[in-house]
Structure formats: structure tokens, C-alpha cells
Amino acid sequence: MMTVSLSAEWAYACIRMSMKLQCAGQNTAAPKQIADGGCFCGHPCSPARYGRTVHIYTSDNPRLFNTPPRESEAWKKEYDARTSVERSNKREKEDYKLEDGRHRATKMWYYRLYGIMMLQHLDAWEMPPTEAFQESLLSLAA
Numbered sequence: 001m002m003t004v005s006l007s008a009e010w011a012y013a014c015i016r017m018s019m020k021l022q023c024a025g026q027n028t029a030a031p032k033q034i035a036d037g038g039c040f041c042g043h044p045c046s047p048a049r050y051g052r053t054v055h056i057y058t059s060d061n062p063r064l065f066n067t068p069p070r071e072s073e074a075w076k077k078e079y080d081a082r083t084s085v086e087r088s089n090k091r092e093k094e095d096y097k098l099e100d101g102r103h104r105a106t107k108m109w110y111y112r113l114y115g116i117m118m119l120q121h122l123d124a125w126e127m128p129p130t131e132a133f134q135e136s137l138l139s140l141a142a
Contacts, residue, residue, distance in 0.1 A: 017057065020053060020055055023046065023051030091123075
């Protein structure tokens with residue numbers, strides 16, 4: 001069984017649009033003059049200088065082989081941004097019933113959307129409890 005590793009210099013072959021995986025037991029430190037560089041596994045997987053090399057085409061399954069790579073910091077930031085947008089869309093569509101409006105005019109849809117966005121901003125701020133708000137209004141009136 002071949003174990004593979006991603007080496008930094010060979011990780012992505014842009015010309016072939018593929019990931020290049022090489023045998024983990026390869027002899028990368030061997031000078032090029034040594035003809036028997038090859039694989040240093042217990043059971044050599046290939047007589048080639050760099051051991052067995054496998055190309056996995058990323059266009060075959062873009063969900064599995066994505067850019068940026070999963071579990072990297074760039075991927076986490078992108079995922080966080082994507083999920084926050086999805087939460088916002090859910091809030092607009094389901095909680096504020098954006099699609100329940102029976103408007104034909106574009107202007108009415110914009111009014112409805114702007115109202116929903118204002119309500120989302122009000123929800124994001126920490127609003128005082130109703131009792132405290134009523135007391136502050138009563139103190140202003142007195």
C-alpha cells in the first residue's frame with residue numbers, strides 16, 4: 001500500500017490542474033547524479049527517481065479538492081463569512097417573511113427589504129428590556 005504526502009514544491013500542478021501526490025518514502029535528499037534514487041519504502045512502489053507519482057484532477061470533484069484547502073486558516077475565514085451570510089438570509093426570508101409580500105412593484109419590494117434590514121440592525125444592537133425603555137419614556141414625560 002502506498003502512502004502519499006503533499007510536498008510543498010510539488011503540491012499543485014497548475015498546467016495540468018491537478019494535485020500531484022508522491023510516495024512518502026521517496027528520496028528527495030538524494031543528489032541527481034545518483035541513478036538509484038527512487039523509493040525507500042519497505043516495498044518499493046516504483047523504480048522511478050521520485051517514487052510513484054499520482055495526479056488527482058481537481059475538476060473531477062471540486063467539493064473534495066477545493067481551493068483554499070480545508071482546515072486552513074483561509075478556508076476557516078471563508079467558511080465563517082459564508083455561514084454568516086446564510087444566517088442573515090435565513091433571518092430575512094423566514095423570520096421577517098420577506099417572500100410573503102404580494103407586491104408587484106419593485107419599489108415596494110425595496111421598501112420591504114430596507115425595513116427588514118433596519119430591523120436586523122436593531123436586533124443586532126443590545127436593546128434595553130421593555131420595562132427599562134418604558135420607564136425612560138415616562139421619566140422624559142414627567
